[in-house]
Amino acid sequence: MAAADLTTHPGHLARRLQQAHYLLWNAMVSEEITSPQFAVLNTLVAEPGLDQRTVGERVGLDRSTIAEVISRLSRRGLLDKVRDPQDGRRSLLHLTDEGERTHRRLTVRTARMNQVFLAPLTADERTVFFDLIRRVADAAEGLRHPGEPLAAPR
Amino acid sequence: MAAADLTTHPGHLARRLQQAHYLLWNAMVSEEITSPQFAVLNTLVAEPGLDQRTVGERVGLDRSTIAEVISRLSRRGLLDKVRDPQDGRRSLLHLTDEGERTHRRLTVRTARMNQVFLAPLTADERTVFFDLIRRVADAAEGLRHPGEPLAAPR
DNA sequence: CTGAATTAATCAGGGCACTGAGTATTTCTG
DNA sequence: CAGAAATACTCAGTGCCCTGATTAATTCAG
Numbered sequence: 531m532a533a534a535d536l537t538t539h540p541g542h543l544a545r546r547l548q549q550a551h552y553l554l555w556n557a558m559v560s561e562e563i564t565s566p567q568f569a570v571l572n573t574l575v576a577e578p579g580l581d582q583r584t585v586g587e588r589v590g591l592d593r594s595t596i597a598e599v600i601s602r603l604s605r606r607g608l609l610d611k612v613r614d615p616q617d618g619r620r621s622l623l624h625l626t627d628e629g630e631r632t633h634r635r636l637t638v639r640t641a642r643m644n645q646v647f648l649a650p651l652t653a654d655e656r657t658v659f660f661d662l663i664r665r666v667a668d669a670a671e672g673l674r675h676p677g678e679p680l681a682a683p684r
Numbered sequence: 685m686a687a688a689d690l691t692t693h694p695g696h697l698a699r700r701l702q703q704a705h706y707l708l709w710n711a712m713v714s715e716e717i718t719s720p721q722f723a724v725l726n727t728l729v730a731e732p733g734l735d736q737r738t739v740g741e742r743v744g745l746d747r748s749t750i751a752e753v754i755s756r757l758s759r760r761g762l763l764d765k766v767r768d769p770q771d772g773r774r775s776l777l778h779l780t781d782e783g784e785r786t787h788r789r790l791t792v793r794t795a796r797m798n799q800v801f802l803a804p805l806t807a808d809e810r811t812v813f814f815d816l817i818r819r820v821a822d823a824a825e826g827l828r829h830p831g832e833p834l835a836a837p838r
Numbered sequence: 839c840t841g842a843a844t845t846a847a848t849c850a851g852g853g854c855a856c857t858g859a860g861t862a863t864t865t866c867t868g
Numbered sequence: 869c870a871g872a873a874a875t876a877c878t879c880a881g882t883g884c885c886c887t888g889a890t891t892a893a894t895t896c897a898g
Contacts, residue, residue, distance in 0.1 A: 533730035534791055536743070540801055541705040541719045543817045546744050548702050549885075550824030551695040556886085557827075565695050566854065576687035583876060589690070590700050593877070595855050602853080619863050619876040637688055647694055650823040651816060659816045662809060663697045669804040670704030673711075703855075710856085720884070737846060749885050751847070756883080773846040773893050 540666070551647060558643040560636060562606075566591065566599055568640065571633040574609060574625045581620040582611075608632055694820070705801060712797040714790060716760075720745065720753055722794065725787040728763060728779045735774040736765075762786055 536542040555565050563571075569589040574580060580588070586596030600623065603609045608629035614620035625633065648656050690696040709719050717725075723743040728734060734742070740750030754777065757763045762783035768774035779787065802810050 532788070532791065533726050534794065536723055536726065537818065538814060539794070540798060540813070541702070541709060542723060542743075543814065543821065544698060544702040544705050545719070545884095546821045546825075547817050548695070548698040549744060550821045551698050552886075554824050554827065555695060561887095564853070565699070569690055569696060572687050572690060581876080589696075590703060591854085592856060594857080594879085597878070598854075614876095617864070617876085621877075634686075637686070640688065640693070644694060646827075647820065647824060650819045655816060658812060659694070659820070660692060660697065662805060662813045662816070663701050664691065665804045666801065666813070667697065667700045667704045670708050670801060671700075673708065673800075699854090706855075715857095718883070735846080745884085746886065747847070748849085748887080751849095752884075771846085771894070775847070 559639045578624050579622050713793045732778050733776050
């Protein structure tokens with residue numbers, strides 16, 4: 531007895547939302563390039579030559595995950611990865627021509643998909659939707675860095 | 685040039701939201717039991733004896749994923765899985781005592797975590813937050829089943 | 839009643855996401 | 869300047885998430 535109602539659990543809703551998006555992306559944007567991969571391409575269009583860690587920070591992926599995503603994009607010839615001569619620890623990233631073409635092509639499809647995805651909401655609701663999610667995500671991310679203990683508040 | 689602004693991409697926001705939740709769950713609820721695993725336990729508290737596929741449907745996991753999650757829960761002794769004598773294709777699931785205890789314990793922690801997670805929002809905003817996400821997720825899920833072609837509308 | 843669909847579960851394979859440990863390089867400090 | 873601390877990346881390990889193909893059991897149609 532005493533089962534919780536998952537429809538009031540933000541984590542459960544977030545997961546379902548992401549899954550729904552995953553499916554729609556696959557159907558309407560690309561089966562080859564995933565949404566996180568597109569986010570990386572998009573970041574490198576705006577800021578070519580960024581190092582791996584910073585790209586991860588921009589798109590919200592940790593060191594290990596960004597390494598995998600970049601390795602796949604590199605394997606497919608969408609970006610080049612070279613050691614920084616100024617700082618031998620860093621890997622600098624640049625899109626290839628093919629990478630830029632892919633980004634351009636997917637940008638159009640992505641916009642179309644977002645329209646479909648957000649179709650159930652009015653323009654005002656979309657604004658609120660973005661604002662609320664962003665605030666919750668930002669706040670939770672902010673809890674990571676500081677010395678805040680998170681759980682036991684003493 | 686012409687990089688998109690990811691902060692207006694619902695998919696990107698959904699992913700960030702889910703990651704933020706993942707981290708908070710890990711810090712405040714459990715490092716052993718994940719949120720999807722808890723969802724399964726919760727479903728079986730409400731409806732003991734459900735078959736594997738139906739549980740997956742309830743919590744929003746496909747056949748393959750639910751199989752993995754259940755295999756882990758079973759390995760940890762939190763649930764029992766037995767072949768349905770009435771229908772040899774089905775696996776029927778029941779929580780063990782340990783599974784019920786775990787569910788009870790995590791229910792409390794989960795409620796506390798949700799408070800922290802939603803702290804940036806007022807009570808009214810939380811209602812809207814749930815409503816908007818649910819509507820978008822439901823609509824996208826609804827696009828899967830029908831004969832709708834999704835992409836090329838002809 | 840038997841062959842054809844349907845259904846539940848499994849398996850193989852690809853990708854995302856995190857942690858903890860380890861390596862190489864750079865920077866900071868005494 | 870040498871050792872310590874910090875930084876970027878890699879690697880191993882676990883878990884979530886999906887698709888397509890396969891297997892076993894049930895149900896349906898002729």
